Amino acid sequence: MTPVQQIMEQILRQESQAILNIPVSDAYDRAVGLIHKHVHQLGGKLVTSGMGKAGQIAMNIATTFSSTGTPAVNLHPSEAQHGDLGVLQSNDVMLLISNSGKTNEIIELVHLAHNLYPQLPLIVITGNPDSELGRLANVTLSTGGAPEVCPLGLTPTTSTTMMTVIGDVLVVNLMTLIGFDRRQYALRHHGGYLGTVSRGTGILPNADEHN
Incomplete structure (x- = not known):
């Protein structure tokens, strides 16, 4: 086995074990309930945010939610300080991501958001649930804090x-x-391979059937 393959096996073992060690708790029930209530019952949206690599994950989560029937947007924490905070509405729910739970830009975003809408609920994904961000959250989802x-x-x-x-x-x-x-998936995926596959089941009429 080559050194590259050895490192690969080590990474696969470590990350697989880290996934299995993510704490399973009723925090997930509460997080899902909050998102459902604010988006699907109150007509708000999910607003995700994170800084750096966590911000890229936050953006991916937002786009995945939007494509599967739960409207979501990603808010860059720094741009929020320059007017983008205006995307927030009173019925929204925020999903914030910070591994340390101490990211300055995210902590500042929380205070800015609560200055605008004091009751805005926060869901936090973090490796440090006892952090300041974890304490500010309505629901904290711990990654388990596995080492990188x-x-x-x-x-x-x-x-x-x-x-x-x-x-x-x-x-x-x-x-x-x-x-x-x-x-519903097909209605949101017109182009690309997924659009073709989702429409290929016969559940949506072809365009010429409307003529």
Whole structure:
């Protein structure tokens, strides 16, 4: 086995174990309930945010939610300080991601958001649930705090994998709760391979059938 393959096996073992060690708790029930209430009952939206690599995960989670029937947008925490905070509405719910739970830009975003809408609920994904951000949250989802597989122990690697998995848990549960089906999926995916596959089941009429 080559050195590359050895490192690969080590990474696969470590990240697989980290996923299995994500704490399963009723915090997920509460998080799913909050998103469902504010988006599907009150007509708000999910607003995700994170800084750096966590911000990229937050954006991916937002787009995945939007494509599966739960309207969501991503708000860059720095741009929020320069007017983008205006995207927030009173019925929204926020999903904030910070591995340390101490990211200055995210902490500032919380205060700015609450200055605008004091009752705005916060769901936090973090590796440090006892952090300031964890204490500010209505619901805290812990990644389990597994060490990064980066040889320096610094580069977001394992942590971003955990964030992505937790996002998947939330998305799939919301899809199940709202009864999101292939027809609804196809209505949101006109182009690309997924659009072709979702429309290829015969659940949507062809354009010429409307003529």
